[in-house]
Amino acid sequence: MESVILYPGREKSLLRQHPWVFTGAIRTITGNPGLGETVVVQGAKGEYLGLGSYSPHSQIAVRLWTTVPNRVIDREFLAQRLDQALAGRAGMGDLSALRLVNAESDLLPGFVVDRYGDFLVCHFLTAGAEFWKADLIELLAERVPVKGIYERSDVEVRVKEGLPLRAGVLAGIEPPPLIEIQEGGVRFLVDLCQGHKTGFYLDQRINRALLGQYSADKEVLNCFSYTGGFGVWALKGGATHLTNIDTSAIALDLAAQNLALNGFAPEQTDNMVGDVFTVLRLFRDSRRQFDLIVLDPPKFAESRGQVERAARGYKDINLLAFKLLRPGGFLFTFSCSGLVEPQLFQKIVADSALDAHREAQILQRLSQSPDHPVALPFPEGEYLKGFICRVG
16 A cells, blocks of 8 residues: 655644645655555654545645554445444434534545435545545445435535536435425425535524524524525514525525425515625615624635635625614624634624624624534534624
């Protein structure tokens, strides 16, 4: 088996069980490992550090499968890891939609599986996950009987791995155009084949329900609304009126269907197609105000070089939101950019309130739902961060 040998001192993160080896840490590669093949990772003195999948195109050249000596990466190894991930969801209740495998945080780097009723949707995001795709799908089908398994490996991160974008049926039948799921008594229609991510933002499940607790008698503005998840929960919680804003007319059409599915009248909602940055400025200039605002934007930073620009974007929308809140109003603000660390995000939100001349408090810190666990040695797994803020 080929080896990846590190420079002196570059083994420290691996000794703490962090699963990534960056290209800059590598001194020598023996042999000619192929895309996704297993390599031995060694320290500068030749000591064993682990086994990982090799990715010659990515800055993350190796993703570790294990640091335990004398292990073999094979079908049995993958089966054990998959069983462990599934067992970890056993106590989460009878959910019709949840994440079953969460990549590195479930010790299966680059492999993501979401369940939506009778269908599974998978991401194969890394060279290693792609290398073992056939085995992973067979093992998954044996353990989770469903009507179909669908691939949504149509995300740009695969390009960095030297992999083509792919989507389609992997096992069973193709999903219907829309699938209905339930979330705490709320119903949603989900497009598994064309929707964002695997069709729905499952990571916000507990935060949507929490929003409902704050929504009674409130006029709510839901920015970057997608198919209206937060908005439906706001009306369920007793909101008097809801405004959804999204750039996608298709997403807002589905949001309207989700509102009707849950018995809410069209006159309770305005669905606005538009750029959130622009619309918020129009609301500011017209002195429009709200009691509760949700900011759940897409990822603003795909690389470290984009963090500064992302910070400006978060500052802009949070500043505008603070200006639009009535006294005593609430802001649910989020960042899903893993490279924007929680401390930085808090500073951005605090500076936004300061510049808006609003006093504000953090009532609660928010993160992703428990079916999106975070491995302790892998803080990057906690990508979703948010605050509930109350203005004075």
